[in-house]
Amino acid sequence: MEIAIIGAGASGLFLTKLLSRRKDCRVTVFEKAEKVGSKIKASGGGKANLLHDGITPECYNHPEFMRQILAKCDDRRIRELWESFGLLLRTDEEGRIYPWSEFSQTVLDTLLDDLPGSVTIRCGTEVFKLQPESGKWRVNDGPALFDRVVLCSGSPAGMIARNRQGYNRYIETIPLPMTPLAPSLVGFKIRNCPRKLEGCRAKAEVRLMQGARGLFRETGEITFKEDGLSGIVILNASAIYNRLGQPQDCHLLLDFMYGQPGWSLREHLKQHRDLCGVLHPKLNALYRRQPFDPKRFRLDIEGTYGWEGAQVCHGGIPISCVDEHLAIKGFPGLYAAGELLDIDGVCGGYNLFFACACADIIARNI
Template structure:
């Protein structure tokens, strides 16, 4: 993997050499952009704050890198302005993504549509990028953070002057901003490129954490902390209910987590920011149809109640979940069912199908996998070139595009990176 090129790097960064394309950020979108630019003949430089490219990639998919999904479609994404992404995916699709890797000798496999490298090691993708970039002649400078970019008049027309935190600089005809959003700052993406984009004429839709645990101020939840169970979760924001998500729910000390929670978190994050009341409605028995459930309730209520509540409700939900539902009524599992009125028993069973968790916040950016918000897509053209600063391109999570969990965000990073890289290189020689 690329290590910090101090000596060489500093020399590159103080010369008057003008690169065709400079890519700021060596994450998923930046590496793909640099590959596309280099492979299209552009003299390309990557500047990366970490000591190697692809550091966040190594953390993706629980270390396995879920790099795309065979079921990607535009409905799996949120864009700030409701922009249609289909034209971008038509230019670099899921199939193009699969072909890209397999043509480079990185074999893949899928589990129910979720695609991973054959090795099941995310580092394979990061290391493959490093290898591909070097083979394509991309210059990689790591361990350096870009702090300012300005467009100036050079000998050959307008060029960008890129200044680093070390005070060194370099020049490029085209710049691709690929510094990611604000999610996962521990992997290098600290949102610093929002400021640079602003200085070049862009606005930024408020970045918020997404694919993130949800926080609740409901102290009773702690009674079920540690539970992992199959559940269906419906997000309710104000008066509006969203599509239910099913999967493994995790109840934590501070709220709820797990894939179905991640899937609703982007909408929850924005609704909370708008000051709406947000609630997650949990169905702990998602396999029951309404008819089956009515029959089950009847059966339980007609049984002998001369037993503890824990026994009366046995076999329906996790013991800790039952403790939580009972706690809401100041009851304990040891109490005799016969001592509890029928309406209360019915309401406990109703809660098993639609327990409402008040959502009062989200985890922070350190816990988030992506950012919802960012630079509006409407401020770029079909090649992802800025419509506010000619020669500037934007890619990846920096843009106000976020997908659901399951390979969708890396697909966007690769799609947008490839389009920006190829376009930046193509325009150098007079367009695509």
């Protein structure tokens, strides 16, 4: 069977590795970049947070769809597959799973190690057209016809404007619909961000509010930027904000004193002049200029940072277009995997897991 894979990223390379074990498959991978797996290399700050212990459907924008996916392939299965490729893993205290080396290049090396002659990876080859012909598929007017084509071309998240131009335009030649795309897992731009806090890192309980309604609550480290905020907890809040269509009237409430229920600002100030023994020095300096309640520090959201700072994309091929095996309905022989689909998960290994789970499900169906 001749198989074409479009995109040598996480889902495309994981699928390639799985299919390379099969005697009945010849695989051609088309990759538009000169090198494969650039997002795998960049992931997890260069450490590649590959998956998470105990992945649940609620961590994604379409939990019902993810329930079906997880019934076929859960985190234990993906862990076993990585280990079967020879990649040793380690889990941190928060359940995030990394390669033992804590070096993303190890992941890429494992995927590319010892691929047989039945696999060809064609870098520098952008797919711009897919056409059905005699029950098979032709890629870019090339000479070969493929029995199966797997779309693994990801999203424009994390890319500069030049590289985003015309991203996934070949999808229109099939043609398939796409839901609107928005950068997700991305920092917030803050309307009233105190500039002097730039560079300050602090742990806080973060609440995303729309008026008086709480939309999200999580604890973690935040980093103040010149005009906004980032950090894992902030990226996760942005996923919820995007799912709701970026409402205008949202703000964040930060509680720097979470886990200290007995602490009271009023009592503290009876004995101390300011919050110098309590908060980060930049926060205390701000407090001295402009006193605030460290349990309810309010920041008004202006929007999110753009595509360049985003880890994933919200939107893509609608999940109604694929069946439970990720075969595209109405287009025999075509499958879609990974971030190209309208699925995005929170931070912590959920998106690389999804890319690999898609690859596993498709490999078993092919």
